Amino acid sequence: MLAYRKSEQIADTKGIPYPDCLIIERPELKTISRMIFEGILTVLLWGYWWYLWLPLIALLINWIGCEQLQDIIPQRIKLWDFAQEQLFFLYVIGLAIDGIAVWTVYNFKRYGSLNRSGELLVTDQRLLAKELNVPSKKIIGIQRAKFITFLFNEDDSIKDIKIILAFSCRDLST
Amino acid sequence: MSGDTILTLQEVGNCFFKFTYFYPMFMSYVWVTGALIYYLRWERPVGHDVAAVPLLKKWPGVSILVPCHNEGVNIVETISWLRKTTYPDYEIIAINDGSTDDTGAILNRLAEEVEELRIIHLATNQGKAKGLNMAAPSAKNEFLLCIDGDVVLDPWAVHWLVWHLATSPKVGAVTGNPRIRNRSTILGKIQVGEFSSIIGLIKRAQRVYGRIFTASGAIVAFRRSALQQVGYWDTDMITEDIAISWKLQFNDWDIRYETHALCWLLMPESFKGLWQQRLRWAQGGMEVFVRNVGQLKNWKNRRMGLILTEYVVSLLWAYCMVAMMLLWGIGNFIDMPELLCIDRIFPDWTGVLLAVTCLVQFAVSISIDAKYDRNMGKLYYWIIWYPIAYWVLNVLTITVGAPKALLKPKGKRATWTSPDRGIHNE
Numbered sequence: 001m002l003a004y005r006k007s008e009q010i011a012d013t014k015g016i017p018y019p020d021c022l023i024i025e026r027p028e029l030k031t032i033s034r035m036i037f038e039g040i041l042t043v044l045l046w047g048y049w050w051y052l053w054l055p056l057i058a059l060l061i062n063w064i065g066c067e068q069l070q071d072i073i074p075q076r077i078k079l080w081d082f083a084q085e086q087l088f089f090l091y092v093i094g095l096a097i098d099g100i101a102v103w104t105v106y107n108f109k110r111y112g113s114l115n116r117s118g119e120l121l122v123t124d125q126r127l128l129a130k131e132l133n134v135p136s137k138k139i140i141g142i143q144r145a146k147f148i149t150f151l152f153n154e155d156d157s158i159k160d161i162k163i164i165l166a167f168s169c170r171d172l173s174t
Numbered sequence: 175m176s177g178d179t180i181l182t183l184q185e186v187g188n189c190f191f192k193f194t195y196f197y198p199m200f201m202s203y204v205w206v207t208g209a210l211i212y213y214l215r216w217e218r219p220v221g222h223d224v225a226a227v228p229l230l231k232k233w234p235g236v237s238i239l240v241p242c243h244n245e246g247v248n249i250v251e252t253i254s255w256l257r258k259t260t261y262p263d264y265e266i267i268a269i270n271d272g273s274t275d276d277t278g279a280i281l282n283r284l285a286e287e288v289e290e291l292r293i294i295h296l297a298t299n300q301g302k303a304k305g306l307n308m309a310a311p312s313a314k315n316e317f318l319l320c321i322d323g324d325v326v327l328d329p330w331a332v333h334w335l336v337w338h339l340a341t342s343p344k345v346g347a348v349t350g351n352p353r354i355r356n357r358s359t360i361l362g363k364i365q366v367g368e369f370s371s372i373i374g375l376i377k378r379a380q381r382v383y384g385r386i387f388t389a390s391g392a393i394v395a396f397r398r399s400a401l402q403q404v405g406y407w408d409t410d411m412i413t414e415d416i417a418i419s420w421k422l423q424f425n426d427w428d429i430r431y432e433t434h435a436l437c438w439l440l441m442p443e444s445f446k447g448l449w450q451q452r453l454r455w456a457q458g459g460m461e462v463f464v465r466n467v468g469q470l471k472n473w474k475n476r477r478m479g480l481i482l483t484e485y486v487v488s489l490l491w492a493y494c495m496v497a498m499m500l501l502w503g504i505g506n507f508i509d510m511p512e513l514l515c516i517d518r519i520f521p522d523w524t525g526v527l528l529a530v531t532c533l534v535q536f537a538v539s540i541s542i543d544a545k546y547d548r549n550m551g552k553l554y555y556w557i558i559w560y561p562i563a564y565w566v567l568n569v570l571t572i573t574v575g576a577p578k579a580l581l582k583p584k585g586k587r588a589t590w591t592s593p594d595r596g597i598h599n600e
Contacts, residue, residue, distance in 0.1 A: 018329075019328075019353075019436075019438065019548065020548060022326055022355050022438045023355060023357065023548055023549075024355050024356040024357065024358060024440075024596065024598050025357045025358055026358045026597075026598055027358050027359075029358055029597045029598055030358065030359060030597065034359070038359065038360040041360065042360065042556070045562065045563065048562065049529065049562075051525070052525035052526060052528055052529040053525070053526060053529055054525070055522050055523050055525065055526050056526050079523060082522065082523035082524075086523075086527075089192075089196050089200070092200065093200055093203050093204075096200065096203070096204050096207075097203065097204070097207045100204065100207050100208055100211065100379075100382060100383070101207070101211065103382070103383065104211050104215070104382055107384065108215075122316055122399060123316060123398045123399045123402050124402075127402055128311035128402075129311070131307070131310075131311040131402075131406070132308070132311050132312070139311065142311075142312050143312060143313065143314045144314070145292065145312075146285060146292055146293070147282070147285065147292070147293050147294075147295070148292070148293070148294045148295070148312055149294075149295040149296075149297065150294065150295070150296050150297065150308050151297045152296070152297060152298060152300065156300065156304070156409075156587065
């Protein structure tokens with residue numbers, strides 16, 4: 001696959017290329033009871049799936065003219081009657097799809113060529129210090145610290161902040 | 175009761191049944207249409223090679239935040255894959271949130287080996303939101319990329335996410351494209367389908383509309399100034415990712431979805447784990463809705479109106495579905511009045527319409543998402559009936575989760591619970 005041609009150079013420790021090395025497919029981990037349960041569930045849900053198609057099957061049988069099966073799977077409601085009944089539903093869907101398409105075109109026409117680039121915002125360091133309830137001059141130290149430990153009061157406010165910088169050990173208490 | 179009143183009740187009952195049957199199918203076609211527009215407009219022109227990252231003169235520094243609680247099993251793998259990133263300027267900040275296992279010790283050891291890795295220890299379990307609130311001001315860089323402690327990040331994902339933040343000042347956050355790793359069980363397989371056919375389609379469709387319900391907490395990049403403006407993460411919200419997404423959008427920040435920014439995560443493979451996770455999502459959605467619904471009074475927030483409306487209607491549908499299933503179940507044992515009689519679930523041609531809708535939805539989603547994953551076609555056998563299972567799960571979790579959210583004491587801190595990470599971890 002083209003999408004992973006370059007990524008196959010990345011592999012895990014066993015040499016399996018990415019992303020195959022990340023997929024976990026180990027059905028042998030399932031217990032027997034789980035396998036049985038999943039099998040039954042799959043059969044039931046597939047059975048229900050085919051049950052949904054019964055009217056179409058009945059219509060085909062009707063069309064083929066197999067009279068014996070027509071009694072077993074009668075077509076309760078004719079397709080044309082159903083379609084007429086659902087016209088409102090189809091109109092609503094059509095309206096919604098048209099609405100989405102129109103909205104997309106409108107946004108593209110109005111904003112597509114609009115240059116909304118401007119000055120990029122940068123966070124104020126003073127406000128960051130306020131978030132951690134420390135003086136402004138301490139925030140740089142926290143942002144450079146290798147290890148930071150936060151201790152909290154009972155009301156979940158910050159009680160203390162301890163930092164360890166990369167090349168020195170220093171306790172910074174607020 | 176007069177004849178006219180009975181006729182009116184019949185019409186009301188008819189509307190109720192039709193709404194219950196057709197609403198999910200209606201939404202399915204809306205999502206499919208939106209996803210196709212997104213794909214044709216934004217995705218196909220760029221191509222699908224995740225390694226062919228967009229160009230930028232200078233890539234700004236990024237701080238990758240990894241909140242962890244009891245991630246001793248997965249954190250080494252997460253950090254080792256972060257080191258494979260092709261992004262030129264980054265730091266990794268792992269937040270050990272009061273873990274009771276050996277997560278703290280493992281992180282301390284890793285920090286000695288990995289120069290880019292910094293560690294934040296929270297002395298007690300404060301919750302993911304609090305952990306992120308501590309890490310965000312402690313980061314060196316303006317752009318923050320938050321991933322979960324069990325997530326494996328694609329080596330090129332950071333480029334794709336940062337490109338949006340660096341080139342568009344109005345973008346407050348960018349969410350990526352999570353893929354499922356564990357596929358050993360039927361639950362694992364159908365969740366792969368879910369992430370493509372439901373979550374992937376919904377996000378694409380919502381991007382076309384211009385507002386997103388949630389930026390997935392598993393992989394999302396933020397602009398720190400945007401976070402500061404909205405007051406960072408809410409610590410009392412059980413789903414802090416939904417809460418921050420709405421806060422940003424209500425403050426006129428744009429949230430984008432980048433399909434090339436992949437990450438690989440572990441999802442529950444037990445029914446109990448899946449139920450707990452989905453219940454949390456349902457409860458969290460209701461909490462965020464209750465907190466923010468008043469903001470719609472402001473005309474400038476009108477674009478969030480459709481997202482909230484969709485949420486309310488889906489809530490209503492869930493309860494209608496429960497009512498319908500109860501009526502059908504009771505009707506099998508007791509003679510019901512004609513007005514309340516439901517003789518079958520998805521009768522006749524409605525069922526065919528449902529089946530066709532499933533086929534269409536999965537055909538579209540798999541054909542779009544297969545470019546980012548492996549063996550999607552093989553999963554078709556397991557996931558074709560998934561919408562039915564999804565609807566049942568959705569209905570039940572919303573039915574239980576919504577009242578839980580309404581009854582939850584205000585201001586109660588949302589803390590971690592150790593999630594199910596698949597049967598290979600058992």
